[in-house]
Amino acid sequence: MFVLVNLKAYPCDPVEVATAAADVSDDSGVRVAVAPQAAQISAVAETGVETWAQHVSAVEHGSHTGSTLAEAAADAGAVGTLLNHSENRLKLADIDGALDAADRADLETIVCANNPAQIGAAAALDPDGVAVEPPELIGTGTPVSKADPDIVTGAVDAAARVNGDVDVLCGAGISTGEDLVSASDLGASGVLLASGVAKADDPRAALEDLVEPLL
Ligand SMILES: O=C[C@H](O)COP(=O)(O)O
Incomplete structure (x- = not known):
């Protein structure tokens, strides 16, 4: 199972969460990644945790003020990116363009979607994974x-x-090891979660609880 922790814009300490995630991943053998704010990618990547961007823009180098350039995210240490999160919905053409940008920068991709019909559409764009939320x-x-x-x-x-090669994650309300096992039993190959870790009093304990059934 792949555990992808999205820190959104929560007021947590991204380095504290990332350090805990790196340790839990090392100790458990479970793949755990953290997606911080763009400006915090570098600090998070320095902890050694697998680091993802929350979004990259459908742009190349050029006059694109305010964009998140895929190459810049990769240079800062990201190895993957979420796209089309429910809180940052994109037009179809922009998802496609952002996937091209991520490919150029060698970033793994997960396209989020609300429901199975949208998941089918997202899978047709050939990302590495999709996440239903x-x-x-x-x-x-x-x-x-x-x-x-x-x-x-x-x-x-x-x-x-649509696409037998695409991984399927699920997300929304996931916070315990029991939730992780249920997701796996339903056929998901990973979970996308946020508040259960980013808003936890003890993010390390929350992560340990998540992976415990997989040990
Ligand atoms: O990106 C994460 C998802 O939006 C799930 O958020 P949540 O775990 O706080 O429900």
Whole structure:
């Protein structure tokens, strides 16, 4: 299972979370990555944790003020990027362009989507992975794997019909090892989560709890 922790714009210490994630990944053998704010990619990558961008723009080098250049994210230490997160939705053409930008910079890609139909569309663009997240469950602590398991199995089926090479993650409300096991049982190959770690009093303990059933 792949555990991707999105720090969003939460007021956590990204280096503290990243250091804990690197340690938990090393100790458990579970792949754990952290996606901080763009300006914090370098500091997070220096901890040794697998580091992802939260977004890259569909642009090349040039006059694009305010953009997040894929090459700059990679130079700072990112090895992958989320795209089209529910909190940063993109037009179809911009998802496609951002995937091209990520490919140019050798970044792994996960395209987020709300439901199985959108997952099928996202998979058709040939990212490395897709992540299904019902927006209404994001940040609630109610795991998608329990509240809406059909959306996870539906996403797995939709992706497989379109593109057998794409990994399928699920997210929204995931915070415990039990949630991780449920996601795996439903066919997901990873989880995308945020508040369960970024807003935890003890992010290290939250990460340890997440991977515990996989040990
Ligand atoms: O990127 C992460 C997702 O939006 C899930 O957020 P959450 O774990 O706080 O529900």
